[in-house]
Amino acid sequence: MFKLTAFSILIFIALGNASFIEKSNFTKLTSKEIDIWDLGNHTDELAADSVNRINGGRPVEQIVPYQVSLQVHRRGRYHHFCSGSIISPQHVLTAAHCLTKMNPNEISVVVGTLTWRNGGDRHGVVAMRSHPGFSSSSLIINDIAVLKVTPSFNLARTSISTISLGNRARVGDKVPVRLTGWGSLTPTGSTGLPERLQVLDYHTISNQECAQRGFRITANELCALGERGRGACVGDSGGPLTISNGAPQLVGIVSYGTATCALGRPDVYTRVSSFLPYINRVISSEIP
Structure with missing residues (x-):
């Protein structure tokens, strides 16, 4: 969930008390300066179960078997900071900005659970590759990365599975899509993260409309928009x-939005179909 108010852009990381801070300047369509929200102010303490779910989502009733929680262990406990998707028995797809200033041995991957704080299986990370063209300086581009885990995921379990990456066909506008995650339920993340996985159904918009609403995006990104109070x-x-055409298909990776969430502005996603050759190359040769 994010905001565009006062030309602030938020990259949706949550590292709580881990004191992880990222700041950059962005150039917008208006040429006004945009600052990334100070991530160090966020806490991942359990949010109250309130009707004020600013993302407009609802708790997930059944485990999403391809969903993972990326966590770091700091100050005596684990912190959820990003999500990802299982794409092979050993690989997870996530956003490159999640891995900035991180080492593989700092990260653990939790799978097969509805609650990031409890349950599921915990895996280590032995390698990670961010797209070589990733940048978050003047424009966020190529925001995609692959993690390799150990041990391999137990795909024989019904609670753990890969998700299809589909083909290179581009997702257009007005397509129903689904977002799942442990993102904050309040506009600024001040009350922390929900323990239970949340789900939000909304729809894509065209890149042209997304640009008209204030984002400098490329053809390798896609945008989704819900009514006010609904977003990442x-x-x-x-x-x-994801989209559902029979089995779920991964079409986007949560990338960025605005610094106060879900104020009727689009959410920007990395367009998975644009990076299929990169993903396949990394899995098969760079970190086999």
Whole structure:
């Protein structure tokens, strides 16, 4: 969930008390300066179960088997900071900005659970590759990365599975899509993250409309928009945007939005179909 107010752009990482801070300047269509929200102010303490779910989502009733929680262990406990999607028995797809200033041995991947704080299986990370063209300086581009885990995921379990990446066909506008994640339920993330996985159904908009609403995006990104009070937020970064054509298909990776979430502005996603050759190359040769 995010906001565009006062020309602030938010990258949806949540590292709570881990004191992880990223700041950059962005150039917008208006040429006004945009600052990334100070991520160090966020806390991942359990949010109250309130009707004020600013993302407009609802708790998930059944485990999303391809969804993972990326966590770091700091100050005596684990912190959820991003999500990702299982794409092979050993690989997770996420956003490159989630891995900035991170080492593989700092990250653990939790799968097969509805609650990031409890349950599921915990895996280590032995390698990670961010897209070589990733940048978040003047424009966020190529925001995609692959993690390799150990041990391999137990895909024989019904609670853990891969998700299809589909083909290179581009998703157009007005397509129903689904976002799942542990992102904040309040506009600024001040009350922390929900313990239970949340789901939001909304729809894509055209890149032209997304640009008209204030974002400088490329053809390798896609945007989704819900009514005011419905969108991605802190903690959703790297997570899956899916369509259902029979089995779920991964079409987007949560990338960025605005610094106060879900104020009727679009959410920007990395367009998975644009990066299929990169993903296949990384899995098969760079980190086999």
